[in-house]
Every structure is written in structure tokens, then in C-alpha cells.
Amino acid sequence: xxxxxxxxxxxxxxxxxxxxxxxxxxxxxxxxxxxxxxxxxxxxxxxxxxxxxxxxxxxxxxxxxxxxxxxxxxxxxxxxxxxxxxxxxxxxxxxxxxxxxxxxxxxxxxxxxxxxxxxxxxxxxxxxxxxxxxxxxxxxxxxxxxxxxxxxxxxxxxxxxxxxxxxxxxxxxxxxxxxxxxxxxxxxxxxxxxxxxxxxxxxxxxxxxxxxxxxxxxxxxxxxxxxxxxxxxxxxxxxxxxxxxxxxxxxxxxxxxxxxxxxxxxxxxxxxxxxxxxxxxxxxxxxxxxxxxxxxxxxxxxxxxxxxxxxxxxxxxxxxxxxxxxxxxxxxxxxxxxxxxxxxxxxxxxxxxxxxxxxxxxxxxxxxxxxxxxxxxxxxxxxxxxxxxxxxxxxxxxxxxxxxxxxxxxxxx
Numbered sequence: 001x002x003x004x005x006x007x008x009x010x011x012x013x014x015x016x017x018x019x020x021x022x023x024x025x026x027x028x029x030x031x032x033x034x035x036x037x038x039x040x041x042x043x044x045x046x047x048x049x050x051x052x053x054x055x056x057x058x059x060x061x062x063x064x065x066x067x068x069x070x071x072x073x074x075x076x077x078x079x080x081x082x083x084x085x086x087x088x089x090x091x092x093x094x095x096x097x098x099x100x101x102x103x104x105x106x107x108x109x110x111x112x113x114x115x116x117x118x119x120x121x122x123x124x125x126x127x128x129x130x131x132x133x134x135x136x137x138x139x140x141x142x143x144x145x146x147x148x149x150x151x152x153x154x155x156x157x158x159x160x161x162x163x164x165x166x167x168x169x170x171x172x173x174x175x176x177x178x179x180x181x182x183x184x185x186x187x188x189x190x191x192x193x194x195x196x197x198x199x200x201x202x203x204x205x206x207x208x209x210x211x212x213x214x215x216x217x218x219x220x221x222x223x224x225x226x227x228x229x230x231x232x233x234x235x236x237x238x239x240x241x242x243x244x245x246x247x248x249x250x251x252x253x254x255x256x257x258x259x260x261x262x263x264x265x266x267x268x269x270x271x272x273x274x275x276x277x278x279x280x281x282x283x284x285x286x287x288x289x290x291x292x293x294x295x296x297x298x299x300x301x302x303x304x305x306x307x308x309x310x311x312x313x314x315x316x317x318x319x320x321x322x323x324x325x326x327x328x329x330x331x332x333x334x335x336x337x338x339x340x341x342x343x344x345x346x347x348x349x350x351x352x353x354x355x356x357x358x359x360x361x362x363x364x365x366x367x368x369x370x371x372x373x374x375x376x377x378x379x380x381x382x383x384x385x386x387x388x389x390x391x392x393x394x395x396x397x398x399x400x401x402x403x404x405x406x407x408x409x410x411x412x413x
Contacts, residue, residue, distance in 0.1 A: 041405035047377030060409035069098035070407035074396035082168035085199030093214035096404030112204035121153035148175035168199035190356035294336035350396035
């Protein structure tokens, strides 16, 4: 078939551009052929010790991958994209994440936005280099011989309209910096900035619209406010209710939403006042800061049974709380994990791919088994214990391709 003339080609290009601009078209991964994993899952398999698990995973290389709710995008895809950005959410969907997280906080005009914390704008956006820096509760202070560089900027100090003028950046700060530019260049070296120069910040409502269009489901986390509550008459209960209301307004069924909170009172509020949403409410277990020992069930207060009796069905601890080493130095389920399973609690640990290279041990996220973690090849072994020996319902990951591949290979659809 002959190619169109130059003039016709230009006309067709112009028409195509017009269609893109007027329809705000998204490139949506709609089926297995559109899911793109990249090389990382195969790299991790190559680093594994020889054995049945490696053989099973290697046999899946090249097989089609479908979106799976086992793969939960933690803040989007922050290993390479600014967290809670439009670009990160889209990347997560393209890597097969079936559930995508928006951490929820609020602005000065009590609108909900996606940020990991109410007071992290100085590390996760470009606010310090804009006129909105004057709204920061703590202005940038350069590093001195006595003190590290610091700043504190809160979403509660700006309106939604002002928030939308900001740009997301890779989260991090250089505490040794003497300039704002240097302070903003604090990205850990193992998180690429290749796609992280700048990203598009999202309101909670915008995240719902986007994730819905990408074919994903939702796990919003109600973040603890940095301001005293009530805030201008906005109570904690108002805050918890507003999060649910925005899904109702968008026509999202409760079965597609797993609302999260570290505050057990928030979870119990949803269970009592929004039972359809509360049935999938996730209690993020941060009690390790108050003495809970995953090896000693006597420290589980409330007990797993008491949580279940309250109506809690989903429990989300850090990965290390579910694991321990046995007498032979092998990674096995912890008493915490076994007790949760006995009480029929769905476990959703966090967060895979957040520790950087595992050659020097797994760091905080694997601290209960660090002596057995000596390289990236251990990642799928850990995931196997979590999924096969414990039976987790899904797992948060900073790079969903890793878990999407594993879930598809193991048949977790």
C-alpha cells in the first residue's frame, strides 16, 4: 500500500493530536498484552539460589501477565517515579497492580489530597522553590556544624488550588545541604530519578477518577493529621467519613475499596457507620512502637481474636513482623503470623522493594530475618514464605512488576 503524501500525513497527524488533546486520552492497560513488567522480575530470578522455586519462576518468564489484586502499588511506583503522582499511578497500573494506594490528608480548605503525610511537602514536592514556601510552618534552614538542614511544609497551610500548582518530586532531603536546591536533591541513590524530575500531584478525587480509568481498585490510607483536631470544625470522624463519601460520590462500589488507617478508632468507625466499606477496612499495625513482640503472642494487645471480634478483617503489619528465623537459620512464619491466620485475619504486609539492594541485609523491613538476607535473590524467597506458608492476601510494593509477575506465575489472580 503506498504511503500517503506529505500533506496527507501532516493532516492525519494533526487530526490525531486534536483527538488526544480534546479527549484527554489515557493509555490504559486493558488486558494481559498491555501489562509491561520490564527486566526487574527476571533479574531477581537470576540472582536466586538454584532450587524448585527458582525453576518454577523461571518457567514463567515470557508468559502473559494479567492485572492482579495481589499486587498492591505502595504510593504508586516510588522506586522510580515520584510517589502519589499521576505518573506513578499510571506506571503501577501498567505493571499489573490491581490495587493502587492514595495516602490521604487534607488541605487548608479541608479538601482531600494524596500525600504520604500532611507535613511532607518539603521533601515530596517543589514547594521550597515556589512562592508557597512562605506558608511553611518551618522555613528552610541550611545545615550547620551543629544541626542538619531542615524545613516543614504542610498541606494544611495551603488550599487545594494552591496544592495543585505544586509538582511532585522523588521523596527525600539532603540533610547536609546548605541550599534549597541541595536540600531537594536527597533522593536515595538506589531510587532512580530517571522518571522523577517532576510529577503531577493529585487530589483524592482525581486519584479515584484516574485509578478507575486504569482498571484498578483502591486502598486509601487516612493519614494522621499534623494539626490539632478538630481543624476549623473538621473532626476526625468528619475526616474518616469524607474519605468514604468521595468513593460513594464517584460511584465506586465498596467491594473495590480497602480503606486503611493506623488508628484503630478510624477502622472501627468505618465498621460501625459504613459497614460495607468497613468489611474491607485495613488496620495498619504500628504497635511495634509500643512493645508488641511478633514472637510473643502474650504481647498482642488487643489480641488477634479481639480484633476479629471488633469486625476487623484485614491486618497490615510491616513484613518483618510476619517472619522469623528457625534454629537452622531458615525464614519461617512468626507466631504473630500464625496467630493471625488462626483467627482468619487477612494479612497485607508492607512494603516490598523499599529497602534498596539487599546485598547488605534487608534493613528495617526485613529486620527479623536480616541474618538470612544476603542479596536481591532472597526477595522471591521471602515472598514465597509470605504467600505459600502464611497465605497473605496481597502485598504492598514500591515496584509492582515484581509482585505482579510472582502472583501470575503462582496463580494468584
